[in-house]
Amino acid sequence: MNILVVLRMIPDSAGELQLAEDGRSIDREWLDFQLNDFDDHALEEAILLKEAGGAKVTAVAVGEGTNRVLQMAAARGADEVVALQAEEDAMISSREIAASIAAMARAKSADLVLCGVQSSEDVFGQLAPYVGALLDWPHVSGTNRIVANGAVLRVTQERGAGVAVTYELATPAVLGVQTASKAPRYVSGSKLREASKTPIGRAAPESSGFERSAEIITLRLPVQGGSGENLGGDAETVADRLVSILAAKGLARN
Amino acid sequence: MASTLPLWILVITALALTAWRSRRYAFALANAPAAARFDRPMLRLQGVMVAIGMHRKMLRKPLSGVLHAIIFISFFVLFTATIDAFGSRLFPGFSLAPIGGETWIAALQDIFSVLMLVGVGLALYQRYVLRPARFDGSSGSDAAIIYVLIVLIVASLLLEAAARIAGGADGSWRPVASALAGLLDRAGIPAHQGEELFYWAHVGAILAFLVYIPGSKHRHMFLAAPNIYFRSLEPRGLAPAVPEAREAPGIDSLGQFDWKQQLDLLSCTECGRCQAVCPAYAAGLPLSPKLLITDMRDALAAGPSAAPLVGGVISEETLWACTTCRACMEACPVEIEHLPKIIDMRRHLVDEGRVSPGLQEALSNLTRLGNSMGKPSKMRARWTRELGFPVKDAREEPVDVLWFVGDYASYDPRVQEITRKVAELLTAAGVDFGILFDAERNSGNDVRRAGEEGLFETLAQSNIDEIKACSFNRIMTTDPHSLNALKNDYQHFGATFEVLHYTALLAELIAAGKLDLHVADGARVTYHDPCYLGRYNGGFDAPRELIRAAGYTLHDMPRCRENSFCCGAGGGRIWQGDDGVTERPSENRIREALSLGDVAYFVVACPKDKVMYTAAIDALGVADRLKAVDIAELLVPLTSQALEIPTVETT
Structure with missing residues (x-):
């Protein structure tokens, strides 16, 4: 089985997000980027499938800092790693990259395409449906367990409230992974250092072929609320402080 | 003499049995990977002299030390009797008489026989009456068998001499044996048969002892000295490198340990001093440094088995419980190296990806961002933003002091205030300093000790490259863990920097009269020696000088300096959960400080300690009695407002 895994780099949410001048995007210049968590699970699921029944795993990464993540993928067991060129300093739009992923799936004779169910830049989770549609392959999203038996896949999907359904479908297929069957493994620094020698392939993007349907007109950052105040350690100080706060807010008489 | 042949047969049989019982160890040591422990013979010998001749570590526990010294010295004196007993009959005509065997040597043997019994009596008293907890898990039967054999050897020696005296020999040099001779006489034991009986009992007991030793902790009679001789002479803070010959970073079978690490296992005396000082053991975690060693020793003795070393003989929970505080190694009288073994086995777990979720998150963060x-x-x-002055970027301009701030001091909101205080103190003293800003990475000290050697190398190399690109004279660190990595571990990359802890630099500035401080009125405080500042790097005095200079009176806790008790955060423990902990080491420590009864401040000199002890004080609900303050908070420049010390009720 040939598995293609999509790894998207997204802005590190722990960083300080700032709006770009046009007010419609994030200023990406000073941001750190990290692998989309769901894609990390997709990678893990691919490696688990490889370990369970043998497969060739190709990881394709999009965005900033892909080299590091692709080396990590190789250290975890990906057989081939490819960086997909994308427009710099831009969000990773599923509509934009779907055609490239589909083309690569064909080029690599993939039987299975795995990606994270969503990303912070695609909360609709459009990548799997888009790629599935372009390839005319079946797709299931929100998986938390994938078992391969030859060309037949059993895919479990979380439906909330503990309800889970299992689908059976034949490859080729596209799956949007919510969680891998096991938590993503830790890959040691020494294995990462070894993997740093892995050759990283390059792939040029395909034109998306879609007409623009909607565009972002404005982006708003969360408003910084008032931060908490530590009222101190001993009861008397806390009580005094509480009384004066309540009085200041007109909720109590001083 | 008619007994020569039987004795030869007996001796040869005993020696053969002893060799047979030692075979597994001998093969294991012979096949073990190499260890470079043959350098600096004089220094090594000197260490043996101090450790054994002076009983330096032994005497830290006075009763044990004294009783061991008595047994030890008596053994050497009585060894002359052993030489005499075997020499005289194996080689007819041999006698110690020409050099005093029947006079002053006889007198010494007589007196030391009694002393030996006194020593064993004290040992019995300690083991069976006092029953220190450090013996928990040690083999009781092994100790008992040894006591019985020693008593047999000494008693038979005395009785043999007594019988000889009863048969008419001169007893003037043997007062004790002479007294016993009278008893034998009254008991009606015929002198000649008695002498023969006691002689054979004596040599029989000695040979039984010899045969027994290979399977007993009493191997230390032969192995303690070599184990101390071949001790590590590297800086204490240097974790062992991964040998180039090793294929994977870690170790997952006993045979992969080098011969010194294996010799350690065989040298253990089960004294339990390591167990008594271990913070993980005290916390109820499944780690006793003693059992770690003896479990591996027993596995070595049992030979190859199906159980894996890591996760079998030694459980993963045991390995992750260690804080790498080094108290065990400091306490070990025979210089067993617990930590290199733990680190090597952790390296195996990390390489296999067998890490807890907490550790995985921290290590992944460190991989990705350089901080945990x-x-x-x-x-x-x-x-630095909230400082009233800019901090130099050491990458941009030359500085005198390059300040390596460290993760907790940089990022943790509970510690940042202290970091700013240090910056203010340096500025008040006119120190030209700068930092690396976003180019600094975690020093890798605890990453390395968590067994993540590859990540440690990446972090270290990154820091070394950044540091080497700067122009500076000395490096100062806030964190003792960073201090240790930069000063010691980075030597593996050929990087030798002059690194000092901020307490050392501040003490130097005060001594040079560059820092004028508010002086408190002698209020009493206690001080916690951080493992990586004190035990690892000998930084005991500078913090104490600072406390004094700031006008406080130091009331040390019982466990201070080399015997300091770890806060529980080191070696990657801070990234692990508290599962299985019955009493957090930090809370144990706070209780110790409270028991002093007269201190308001619990003074720390490590950013992690501020975090750990503030949490411990809150958890114990004693914030009104004790406050964890960093030493930098005690030092208030005259230009700032003086610190108000809370009043403490003396208990």
């Missing part, structure tokens, strides 16, 4: 908190590099120097 998962904060962006660009926020590393955020703490």
Whole structure:
């Protein structure tokens, strides 16, 4: 089985997000980027499938800092790693990259395409449906367990409230992974250092072929609320402080 | 003499049995990987002299030390009797008489026989009456068998001499045996038969002892001296490198340990001093440094088995419980190296990806961002924003002191205030300093000790490259863990920097009269020696000088300096959960401070300690009695407002 895994780099949410001048995007210049968590699970699921029944795993990464993540993928067991060129300093739009992923799936004779169910830049989770549609392959999203038996896949999907359904479908297929069957493994620094020698392939993007349907007109950052105040350690100080706060807010008489 | 042949047969049989019982160890040591422990013979010998001749570590526990010294010295004196007993009959005509065997040597043997019994009596009293907890898990039967054999050897020696005296020999040099001779006489034991009986009992007991030793902790009679001789002479803070010959970073079978690590296992005396000082053991975690060693020793003795070393003989929980505080190694009288073994086995677990979720998150953050908190590099120097002055970028301009701030001091909101205080103190003293801003990475000290050698190398190399690109004279660190890595571990990359802890630099500035401080009125405080500042790097005095200079009176806790008790955060423990902990080491320590009864401040000199002890004080609900303050908070420049010390009720 040939598995293609999509790894998207997204802005590190722990960083300080700032709006770009046009007010419609994030200023990406000073941001750190990290692998989309769901894609990390997709990678893990691919490696688990490889370990369970043998497969060739190709990881394709999009965005900033892909080299590091692709080396990590190789250290975890990906057989081939490819960086997909994308427009710099831009969000990773599923509509934009779907055609490239589909083309690569064909080029690599993939039987299975795995990606994270969503990303912070695609909360609709459009990548799997888009790629599935372009390839005319079946797709299931929100998986938390994938078992391969030859060309037949059993895919479990979380439906909330503990309800889970299992689908059976034949490859080729596209799956949007919510969680891998096991938590993503830790890959040691020494294995990462070894993997740093892995050759990283390059792939040029395909034109998306879609007409623009909607565009972002404005982006708003969360408003910084008032931060908490530590009222101190001993009861008397806390009580005094509480009384004066309540009085200041007109909720109590001083 | 008619007994020569039987004795030869007996001796040869005993020696053969002893060799047979030692075979597994001998093969294991012979096949073990090499260890470079043959350098600096004089220094090594000197260490043996101090450790054994002076009983330096032994005497830290006075009763044990004294009783061991008595048994030890008596053994050497009585060894002359052993030489005499075997020599005289194996080689007819041999006698110690020409050099005093029947006079002063006889007198010494007589007196030391009694002393030996006194020593064994004290040992019995200690083991069976006092029953120190450190013996928990030690083999009781082994100790008992040894006591019985020693008593047999000594008693038979005395009785043999007594019988000889009863048969008419001169007893003037043997007062004790003479007294016993009278008893034998009254008991009606015929002198000649008695002498023969006691002689054979004596040599029989000695040979039984010899045969027994290979399977007993009493191997230390032969192995303690070599084990101390071949001790590590590297700086204490240097974790062992991964040998080039090793294929994977870690170790997952006993045979992969080098011969010194294996010799350690065989040298253990089960004294339990390591167990008594271990913070993980005290916390109820499944780690006793003693059992770690003896479990591996027993596995070595049992030979190859199906159980894996890591996760079998030694459980994963045991390995992750260690804080790498080094108290065990400091306490070990025979210089067993617990930590290199733990680190090597952790390396195996990490390489296999067998890490707890907490550790995985921290290590992944460190891999990705260079800090364990998962904060962006660009926020590393955020703490400087609230300073009233700019901090130099050491990458841009030359500085006298390059300040390596460290993760907790940089990112943790509870510690940032202290970091700013240090910056203010340096500025008040006119120190020309700078920092690396977002180029600094975690020093890798605890990463390395958590067994993540590859990540440690990446972090270290990154820091070394950045540091080498700067122009500076000395490096100062806030964190003792960073201090240790930069000073010791980075030597593996050929990087030798002059690194000092901020307490050392501040003490130097005060001594040079460059820092004028408010002087408190002698209020009593206690001080916690951080493992990586004190035990690892000998930084005991500078913090104490600072406390004194600031006008406080130091009331040390019982466990201070080399015997300091770890806060529980080191070696990657801070990234692990508290599962299985019955009493957090930090809370144990706070209780110790409270028991002093007269201190208001619990003074620390490590950013992690501020975090750990503030939490412990809150958890114990004693914030009104004790406050964890960093030493930098006690030092208030005259230009700032003096610190108000809370009043403490003396208990």
